[in-house]
Amino acid sequence: MANASDEFALIEWLRAQMAERRTDRVLLGIGDDAAVVRTSEIGETLIATDVLLEGVHFSLPDATARDVGHKALAVNLSDLAAMAARPTAAVLGAVFRRELGEPFARELLQAAADLADRFAVELVGGDTCIWDGPTMVCVTLMGEPTGRGVVRRSGAKPGDSILVTGELGGSLAGKHLRFQPRVEEAIALHAAAQLHAMIDVSDGLAADLNHILRESRVGAVLDAERIPTSDAAHRARDGRSPLEHALGDGEDFELLFTLAPEDAQHLLAHPPCDVPLTCIGQIVSGSGCQLRHPDGSLQPLAPSGWRHRF
Amino acid sequence: MANASDEFALIEWLRAQMAERRTDRVLLGIGDDAAVVRTSEIGETLIATDVLLEGVHFSLPDATARDVGHKALAVNLSDLAAMAARPTAAVLGAVFRRELGEPFARELLQAAADLADRFAVELVGGDTCIWDGPTMVCVTLMGEPTGRGVVRRSGAKPGDSILVTGELGGSLAGKHLRFQPRVEEAIALHAAAQLHAMIDVSDGLAADLNHILRESRVGAVLDAERIPTSDAAHRARDGRSPLEHALGDGEDFELLFTLAPEDAQHLLAHPPCDVPLTCIGQIVSGSGCQLRHPDGSLQPLAPSGWRHRF
Numbered sequence: 001m002a003n004a005s006d007e008f009a010l011i012e013w014l015r016a017q018m019a020e021r022r023t024d025r026v027l028l029g030i031g032d033d034a035a036v037v038r039t040s041e042i043g044e045t046l047i048a049t050d051v052l053l054e055g056v057h058f059s060l061p062d063a064t065a066r067d068v069g070h071k072a073l074a075v076n077l078s079d080l081a082a083m084a085a086r087p088t089a090a091v092l093g094a095v096f097r098r099e100l101g102e103p104f105a106r107e108l109l110q111a112a113a114d115l116a117d118r119f120a121v122e123l124v125g126g127d128t129c130i131w132d133g134p135t136m137v138c139v140t141l142m143g144e145p146t147g148r149g150v151v152r153r154s155g156a157k158p159g160d161s162i163l164v165t166g167e168l169g170g171s172l173a174g175k176h177l178r179f180q181p182r183v184e185e186a187i188a189l190h191a192a193a194q195l196h197a198m199i200d201v202s203d204g205l206a207a208d209l210n211h212i213l214r215e216s217r218v219g220a221v222l223d224a225e226r227i228p229t230s231d232a233a234h235r236a237r238d239g240r241s242p243l244e245h246a247l248g249d250g251e252d253f254e255l256l257f258t259l260a261p262e263d264a265q266h267l268l269a270h271p272p273c274d275v276p277l278t279c280i281g282q283i284v285s286g287s288g289c290q291l292r293h294p295d296g297s298l299q300p301l302a303p304s305g306w307r308h309r310f
Numbered sequence: 311m312a313n314a315s316d317e318f319a320l321i322e323w324l325r326a327q328m329a330e331r332r333t334d335r336v337l338l339g340i341g342d343d344a345a346v347v348r349t350s351e352i353g354e355t356l357i358a359t360d361v362l363l364e365g366v367h368f369s370l371p372d373a374t375a376r377d378v379g380h381k382a383l384a385v386n387l388s389d390l391a392a393m394a395a396r397p398t399a400a401v402l403g404a405v406f407r408r409e410l411g412e413p414f415a416r417e418l419l420q421a422a423a424d425l426a427d428r429f430a431v432e433l434v435g436g437d438t439c440i441w442d443g444p445t446m447v448c449v450t451l452m453g454e455p456t457g458r459g460v461v462r463r464s465g466a467k468p469g470d471s472i473l474v475t476g477e478l479g480g481s482l483a484g485k486h487l488r489f490q491p492r493v494e495e496a497i498a499l500h501a502a503a504q505l506h507a508m509i510d511v512s513d514g515l516a517a518d519l520n521h522i523l524r525e526s527r528v529g530a531v532l533d534a535e536r537i538p539t540s541d542a543a544h545r546a547r548d549g550r551s552p553l554e555h556a557l558g559d560g561e562d563f564e565l566l567f568t569l570a571p572e573d574a575q576h577l578l579a580h581p582p583c584d585v586p587l588t589c590i591g592q593i594v595s596g597s598g599c600q601l602r603h604p605d606g607s608l609q610p611l612a613p614s615g616w617r618h619r620f
Contacts, residue, residue, distance in 0.1 A: 034357060034389050036455070038354060045346070045355060145346070150338070
């Protein structure tokens, strides 16, 4: 389609950038009416899409152009990681606020291209516009399952252990913009053990666990003292405890997954990736989530998280 | 990713809408971190993406919610038609201006879903937000080649006939919002004859022919009197002739293609589709485009079109 407002010829520039990086998976890249990529031999394609809006998902100049370009692709990489899938190709729609100028636009696109490179993703198409409104980026990412198939939200079973990668909470201090999507970790974990259900922590631990519980028609008990809280959650000093941050904050983009307890023991004893793994609770029959405190008391955990009451 | 601003729960609504329409091509639809679709047996996937912006590509209330939802998918269908490919699955990112309200959002999504249905396209994912800024829709469409392979912009050869479907010019009178993408026509044409190069007329006949000429490293001669001009181009009465409209106006979304002259004769004698076909000129060696007037005189044709000079 026409790029009527594309005064910077950004797509031509991106085409030149990507031409140097093309592999033989790309049969036809940027510059025709559509791109053509070689499809997975498994015969299934995964697709994720996300919109990032200035003033909603990021604010300028708190976020740099590189931050926005990185995050626009990274959130989609995290979605495919949550399925334990391998990302393959992406297209990018971007609308730039005119006053930010061409360097901002190029830096943003370059950051997306750099992250694509890191994960062997082909950036095969795009549509860019300049206007007087806010900046907006919409990335669509494709991928393919590994031999073990995709991991859905709906596969959790009573008795499963609940594990999480990394540490949670306080992401808004910076991690939400510059996080590393857990793509390799997810594939390594799913290769080492059959994962039953998985999601990436984008809405918050309590909310995202609730997605798994609802889709799997099961309940869960989380152990409060086992939930790994990040340094940022401890540094927050906003009246909320590190645990409250870990349960309620969004955009950690860590992996939250369930699997048979014996498989969990195996993973914890022989971790297939460098990022820390922590068992934080157990899937039970029923519905909803309960938080078990160190004194053994159980408390219902709302999807929005938990507020300590004095 | 989180739909933090999705107060209308639009994705849940769309998920329910699409669940009724799902075929066994969709292995996993809306509602998980990514969708999974069965991939073409040909082993190649096409991808096109387009952004539609309020105030740039459409204006409200001149365009209705249905117009915008239709056009957002239709422009991508037209891109895949231009490759003679079969569309398969789409994802949709949409940002709605809050004051337009939920009915507007649902009508827009419904129109996209209806058009998807008409072309057997699975709408498998989405990301929606509500904000105080302008409405924006970004659709990414996937497809697969037919047995004859895709038609690129770069395949035109000296001696080729240049054909166009339908009539051109004056699209802004309404066709630009409500056009029917030439998907079936493109597949039928490419099945009946080996097309060498093709594009959809989105920037304007002169500009889009120029894309083919540049990518194919050839030139062209167009016959002014053979260019089919639309009723809307004749009705325009803005001082520009119907021919000027046909050459310079964008968004007709007709097919412009080149093929061997004997194949063109065959197609014109035995059209494989209902939409009219017209031979408007010939590919020549060299570069650039010339317009041949009825008196035989030749005039260079700029990509921006042609202005009659008195």
